Amino acid sequence: MLIPHPLLGPRDAQEFTYLGDASLLNRPDPDAPNALEAFCDYVFLRDNPAGVHCELWFHEQGDRSWLVVTRNTLTHEILDVELATDVARRGT
Amino acid sequence: MSRIQGGLINRDKPLNFTFNGKSFRGFEGDTLASALWANDVQLIGRSFKYHRPRGIYSAGSEEPNALVELRSGARQEPNTRATVVELFEGLSAKSQNHVGSLDHDVLALNDLFSPFLSAGFYYKTFMWPRAFWEKVYEPAIRRAAGLGSLSMEADPDAYDRGYLHPDLLVIGAGAAGLMAALMAARAGAEVVVADDDSRMGGRLLAEGGLIDDAPAVDWVETVLAELGSLPNVRMMPRTTVFGAYDHGIFGAVERVADHLATPEDRVRQTLWRITAKASILATGATERHIPFADNDRPGILLSGAVRAYANRWAVVPHRRNDAPIAIFTNNDDGHRTAQSLLQKDVPLLGVVDARSDAESHGDYKTFSGATVTGTRGRKGIRAVQIAHNGQRNWLPCGGLAVSGGWNPNVHLASHHRGRPRWDEAKLAFVPDENAPKGMFIAGAARGQGSTKEALADGQRIAMTVLDQLGFGPVNVPLPVAEDEAGDIAPIWHVPSSKRAWVDFQNDVTVKDIKLAHQENMRPVEHLKRWTTLGMATDQGKTSNVTALAVMAELTGQTLPETGTTIFRPPYTPVSMGVLGGGDTGAHFRPRRLTPSDTWAKTQGAVFVEAGQWMRAQYFPRSGETHWRQTVDREALAVRSGVGICDVTTLGKIDVQGADAGEFLNRVYANMMGTLKVGMVRYGLMLREDGHLYDDGTCARLAEQHYVVTTTTANAGIVYQRMEFARQCLWPELDVTLISTTDAWAQIAVAGPKSRALLERLVDDADISNEAFPFMACQEVTVCNGLRARLFRISFSGELAYELAVPARYGNALMERLMEQGQDLGVTPYGTETLGVLRIEKGHATGNELTGQTTAAMLGLGKMVSVKKDSIGAVMSRREGLAADKRRLVGFEPIDAADPITAGAHLIKPGEAMDLAHDQGWITSAAYSPHVGSAIGIGYLEEGDQRMGEELIAANPLEGQNIPVRVVSAHFIDPKGERLR
Structure with a gap:
C-alpha cells in the first residue's frame, strides 16, 4: 500500500507500523467516577469493521509522526490521512 | 529426430545437455522441453499419486506434467517446468517422483490400487488406530507426498531487489501488449514491458501467421527494436509479474541468470516491486483440454502447444516420423494445428471434432461429431480410439493434440478478489469490471484472442489508458492481421467408465469429481479441498475451468452458478531465495x-x-x-x-521542553516532575492495561532537559509509545523527543x-x-x-x-x-x-518484565503513584491485578552443588506437578561466585511471606526436580550500602 502522508506525500506502507483503531486517541478521563469501566473499554474493545475504518499508523522509518488513516479495509482504498496531532488537538 | 525445418532456433549454436544422465543435443533458442522432443524423449516424469508415466503437456508456464530437477549439487532445483527452462550448454536435468528408475517406478503399483486412492482418500483413510498417526502414517505419507527433492545445501546464488515507478506497466508482450506498449512509448509515457518468456512476442512466435503481409515474427522484431531504442521504455523479458498488490504495486521476478549454467558475477534473480500509475494486462490465454479415457499418456498434449513446438522450436511432438498425429477438438483452433502441421509435411491422422457440423479447413480428414474414447501405449501413445458414427475404432498414432478452447489468463485481474464473468458465447471466464484499480485488460486475456482482435484491442485499450494518464493522442496505424475463426461447442469431457484426468499434476480425474459430488462436496471450494484439484504447483491453470464444467453438469446447474475460480498470488511459483533478496545470512537483518x-x-x-x-x-x-x-x-x-x-x-531518549517534567509524570508510573536537576531516578513504565512493560532511569540534566533510558529490547517500542503519548494523547504539552541511543x-x-x-x-x-x-x-x-x-x-x-x-x-x-x-x-x-x-542484586530485566507482570509483583507496587494520573495507573488498580500476590524472591539450592534452571516451575514438596499446584516460576538463574552456588530469582505466590520455605524447582523437560529454599532476591548487600 501507499499512504499519502500529509507532509511527505505518498509513502510505502512498509515504512509504517500499524496500531489499529484510532479510538485510542480518546483516552478516558482518569478522574471520572466510572474511570475503570471507561478504561476497560478503551483498552480492550476495538472496532474491526469490514469497510471504512479510522486507524493509527506510525511513520517509524520516516518522520516518526502518528497518522490517522481512514481506510476501507475491504478495498484498501485510503480515503483520508491526517496528522494524529491535528486530530487530537481538534478533539474527536 | 523429430526436428523439422524453420523455427526460431539458432542451428549454428548447438548445446549439449543431459536428462537422467543421458547426453543429448539441442540448439540455442530451445527450451528443455523442445530439446527433449527433438531427441524423441517422451517420458519425462511420473504423476504425483498414481505414478503414471507422464510427458510434456504444454509449451508454457501452465505445464502440469513435465517437472524436473534442474542442475545438480547446491543449485539443484526441484519442480522446474521443462517447458520454460531455456537450454544452456551443460544443462543437466533429472526426472522426479519415482522410486527406482523412471522407466520402472516401484510406486507405479499405486496405479493398480487407484480404486483406494480416490477423492478424499486422506480424509477417509489413516483414521485408526490412533497410535499409528505419528509413527506409521505420517512418515509414510511424508515420504510419498511432495514432488522432487531438495539438495539440502545452502543456496550459493545471490538475489537482488529492485524498484520501478513507471506510468504504465504492460504485462505480457504478445500482440495486444506490444501494440499497447508501442502506443504508450510513442506518446512519451514511461513504460515497463514485462514478459515471462525469454523472447517477447507471445503467441505470435508460436502461430506462424502474417502481419502486414509479412511473417508476424518480423512485426514483433520491428516493434521490439523500436521499443528497445526508446529511453522511456524498459523491456523486461524473463520477468514474471506474479502478483497485483494494493495501490498499483506489482511483484515481479526477473530471471536474470537462470538461462546460464551459473550466474557467474550476476545475481540469479531479481525481485521487482513495480509501482505503476496504470497497468495493461495482456497476458493472453491458456488452452484447456478435454478429459477422455486414459488422456494422460506421454504424447498427448495441448493443441496450441503442438503449433508452438512446430512453428517456434521446429519440433514435432510425436514418437516416430511416420506415426501420424491425431487432433481432438471442440473448436476451430484444433484445425489451425492441422493446418500448421500440414504446412510442415507432418503426417496427420485427422481432426476428431466433437461438433457434428465440423468441416475440414484443409487437406486432411475430419471426423465430425466424433470423440476420442481411449488411448493405448504404456510410456507413450501408440493408438487412439475414435468414436465416430456409432462405431469405435482403434487407429495407430504417434501423438494426440487436444483443444478444448482457451481460458483467458485473468489471474492478476482477480488478485483483489474480483471475480471473472462467464461469457457464454466464448465459453470462457473473462475479466469483469472489477479488476484492481488502474488495471486495464487487453487482447486474449479478455477473450479478444485472434491476432486481429488482439492488435486492435491493444490499440484501443492503450488509447483509453493514455487519455486517463493525460497523454495526448498518438497515431499508430493498426497492422493488418488475420481474424482466425473461433467457433466452439460446449463439450467438456468424454464420459467413460475409465479414468479421465482433469488435473494432471494432482492426479484428479472426472471420477473423483463425481465422487466428491456424491459425497456432497459440491461448492467449488469443497470440491478443491476434497479432491486437491487445482492445488498443485500449477494452481490448476489447465484444469480449474474444466472441473467447474464437469461439476456443473453433475449438479444440473449452469457453470457460473456452480462457481468461479479466483486466483491468488503468485501466478507461477516464486523461489524463496528471491523473496529473501539479499537478506540472507548476516544480512538477514541489520547488525x-x-x-x-x-x-x-x-x-x-x-x-x-x-x-x-x-x-x-x-x-x-x-x-x-x-x-x-x-x-x-x-x-x-x-x-x-x-x-x-x-x-x-540501552535505549536513550532525549526529552526536552517546558512541559517535559509533566509529560514524564504521565508516561512513568512514578513521579518524575519533582526530580531535582542533577539527579537520576529509577522509573517504571506501564502499559495502559496496568501491566509493567519497561523500566530504566530518568536523569534530569537541566530544568527542561531529561534523558530517559530504556531496556535494550524495548528501546524502539518505548520511543514509539512516548511519541504516541506526545502526539495522540497530550498534544498540548510543550515537549519534544528524540532517540539518541546511537x-x-x-x-x-x-x-x-x-x-x-x-x-x-x-x-x-x-x-x-x-x-x-x-x-x-x-x-x-x-x-x-x-x-x-x-x-x-x-x-x-x-x-x-x-x-x-x-x-x-x-x-x-x-x-x-x-x-x-x-x-x-x-x-x-x-x-x-x-x-x-x-541477578545477585535482584534487579529485573526482560525475564522479569514479561508484559504479564506488575509493579507489585516486583515488590515496587508503591512506585505507582496515586497522586497523579499516568499511563496504566487506573488499570493497575483493577481487582484482578491488585489481587495478584506473586512476588519476586530469590532461590538457593538446598544442595549447593545443584543447578537452578530459569523457567523451572515451583511446586510444594510432595504435591502433584501440575498447573493446579503451580506456585510460580524461576525467571532468571546464574551461578553466583559471590554466593558460591547457583542462584535464581523468580515469582512465587505470596513469596515475600515465605522466606526460608523449601520448594521444588521442577523442569519436566529435563526431568529435573531441584529442592530450593526461598531467600531474599538481594543476594548481595540487601541494605544497599555498597552503592552509596
Whole structure:
C-alpha cells in the first residue's frame, strides 16, 4: 500500500507500523467516577469493521509522526490521512 | 529426430545437455522441453499419486506434467517446468517422483490400487488406530507426498531487489501488449514491458501467421527494436509479474541468470516491486483440454502447444516420423494445428471434432461429431480410439493434440478478489469490471484472442489508458492481421467408465469429481479441498475451468452458478531465495555494532546477539577453558575492584521542553516532575492495561532537559509509545523527543575502585561521594575537553557509574579506561557477567518484565503513584491485578552443588506437578561466585511471606526436580550500602 502522508506525500506502507483503531486517541478521563469501566473499554474493545475504518499508523522509518488513516479495509482504498496531532488537538 | 525445418532456433549454436544422465543435443533458442522432443524423449516424469508415466503437456508456464530437477549439487532445483527452462550448454536435468528408475517406478503399483486412492482418500483413510498417526502414517505419507527433492545445501546464488515507478506497466508482450506498449512509448509515457518468456512476442512466435503481409515474427522484431531504442521504455523479458498488490504495486521476478549454467558475477534473480500509475494486462490465454479415457499418456498434449513446438522450436511432438498425429477438438483452433502441421509435411491422422457440423479447413480428414474414447501405449501413445458414427475404432498414432478452447489468463485481474464473468458465447471466464484499480485488460486475456482482435484491442485499450494518464493522442496505424475463426461447442469431457484426468499434476480425474459430488462436496471450494484439484504447483491453470464444467453438469446447474475460480498470488511459483533478496545470512537483518566493537574484538571477546546488536558476551583470557571460569573471574573482579562494560545498547531518549517534567509524570508510573536537576531516578513504565512493560532511569540534566533510558529490547517500542503519548494523547504539552541511543556511547564503570578510575579521566568536576552522590548526574568533560555525561547509577549493586561520550569516541574511551585502570586491575566484562551481577542484586530485566507482570509483583507496587494520573495507573488498580500476590524472591539450592534452571516451575514438596499446584516460576538463574552456588530469582505466590520455605524447582523437560529454599532476591548487600 501507499499512504499519502500529509507532509511527505505518498509513502510505502512498509515504512509504517500499524496500531489499529484510532479510538485510542480518546483516552478516558482518569478522574471520572466510572474511570475503570471507561478504561476497560478503551483498552480492550476495538472496532474491526469490514469497510471504512479510522486507524493509527506510525511513520517509524520516516518522520516518526502518528497518522490517522481512514481506510476501507475491504478495498484498501485510503480515503483520508491526517496528522494524529491535528486530530487530537481538534478533539474527536 | 523429430526436428523439422524453420523455427526460431539458432542451428549454428548447438548445446549439449543431459536428462537422467543421458547426453543429448539441442540448439540455442530451445527450451528443455523442445530439446527433449527433438531427441524423441517422451517420458519425462511420473504423476504425483498414481505414478503414471507422464510427458510434456504444454509449451508454457501452465505445464502440469513435465517437472524436473534442474542442475545438480547446491543449485539443484526441484519442480522446474521443462517447458520454460531455456537450454544452456551443460544443462543437466533429472526426472522426479519415482522410486527406482523412471522407466520402472516401484510406486507405479499405486496405479493398480487407484480404486483406494480416490477423492478424499486422506480424509477417509489413516483414521485408526490412533497410535499409528505419528509413527506409521505420517512418515509414510511424508515420504510419498511432495514432488522432487531438495539438495539440502545452502543456496550459493545471490538475489537482488529492485524498484520501478513507471506510468504504465504492460504485462505480457504478445500482440495486444506490444501494440499497447508501442502506443504508450510513442506518446512519451514511461513504460515497463514485462514478459515471462525469454523472447517477447507471445503467441505470435508460436502461430506462424502474417502481419502486414509479412511473417508476424518480423512485426514483433520491428516493434521490439523500436521499443528497445526508446529511453522511456524498459523491456523486461524473463520477468514474471506474479502478483497485483494494493495501490498499483506489482511483484515481479526477473530471471536474470537462470538461462546460464551459473550466474557467474550476476545475481540469479531479481525481485521487482513495480509501482505503476496504470497497468495493461495482456497476458493472453491458456488452452484447456478435454478429459477422455486414459488422456494422460506421454504424447498427448495441448493443441496450441503442438503449433508452438512446430512453428517456434521446429519440433514435432510425436514418437516416430511416420506415426501420424491425431487432433481432438471442440473448436476451430484444433484445425489451425492441422493446418500448421500440414504446412510442415507432418503426417496427420485427422481432426476428431466433437461438433457434428465440423468441416475440414484443409487437406486432411475430419471426423465430425466424433470423440476420442481411449488411448493405448504404456510410456507413450501408440493408438487412439475414435468414436465416430456409432462405431469405435482403434487407429495407430504417434501423438494426440487436444483443444478444448482457451481460458483467458485473468489471474492478476482477480488478485483483489474480483471475480471473472462467464461469457457464454466464448465459453470462457473473462475479466469483469472489477479488476484492481488502474488495471486495464487487453487482447486474449479478455477473450479478444485472434491476432486481429488482439492488435486492435491493444490499440484501443492503450488509447483509453493514455487519455486517463493525460497523454495526448498518438497515431499508430493498426497492422493488418488475420481474424482466425473461433467457433466452439460446449463439450467438456468424454464420459467413460475409465479414468479421465482433469488435473494432471494432482492426479484428479472426472471420477473423483463425481465422487466428491456424491459425497456432497459440491461448492467449488469443497470440491478443491476434497479432491486437491487445482492445488498443485500449477494452481490448476489447465484444469480449474474444466472441473467447474464437469461439476456443473453433475449438479444440473449452469457453470457460473456452480462457481468461479479466483486466483491468488503468485501466478507461477516464486523461489524463496528471491523473496529473501539479499537478506540472507548476516544480512538477514541489520547488525548493530556497539561503539567499542573494534576494541572488544581485539580483546578476543565472544559475542552474542541481543536483538540486532552484537554485544560482547565475555572476555576469555588465556588458560580459561570454560566460559564459566571467565564469567566468575569477571564478576569477582567487579565486586572487588573495577570492571567496565559497554552498555550503549540501552535505549536513550532525549526529552526536552517546558512541559517535559509533566509529560514524564504521565508516561512513568512514578513521579518524575519533582526530580531535582542533577539527579537520576529509577522509573517504571506501564502499559495502559496496568501491566509493567519497561523500566530504566530518568536523569534530569537541566530544568527542561531529561534523558530517559530504556531496556535494550524495548528501546524502539518505548520511543514509539512516548511519541504516541506526545502526539495522540497530550498534544498540548510543550515537549519534544528524540532517540539518541546511537548518538552516545555509554560505558558502565562498576566496582569499589570505579571512582578512582574515573577521577583519572574526568577533567575538572568533583566526583567525590559528597559532591556527586548515588543517583547524581552531571555534564562533564573527560580526557581534556571531550564532552560527556556522567551518571552515578548501579546495575551491579556496587559503587558504579555510567559514562556517556559521543558515539565516535566510544572505542577510544574503552581503550583509555583500560590503560588508565591497569594498576587498579580494571577488567572488561560482557553481558554474561552483567547478568550474574544483576541477578545477585535482584534487579529485573526482560525475564522479569514479561508484559504479564506488575509493579507489585516486583515488590515496587508503591512506585505507582496515586497522586497523579499516568499511563496504566487506573488499570493497575483493577481487582484482578491488585489481587495478584506473586512476588519476586530469590532461590538457593538446598544442595549447593545443584543447578537452578530459569523457567523451572515451583511446586510444594510432595504435591502433584501440575498447573493446579503451580506456585510460580524461576525467571532468571546464574551461578553466583559471590554466593558460591547457583542462584535464581523468580515469582512465587505470596513469596515475600515465605522466606526460608523449601520448594521444588521442577523442569519436566529435563526431568529435573531441584529442592530450593526461598531467600531474599538481594543476594548481595540487601541494605544497599555498597552503592552509596
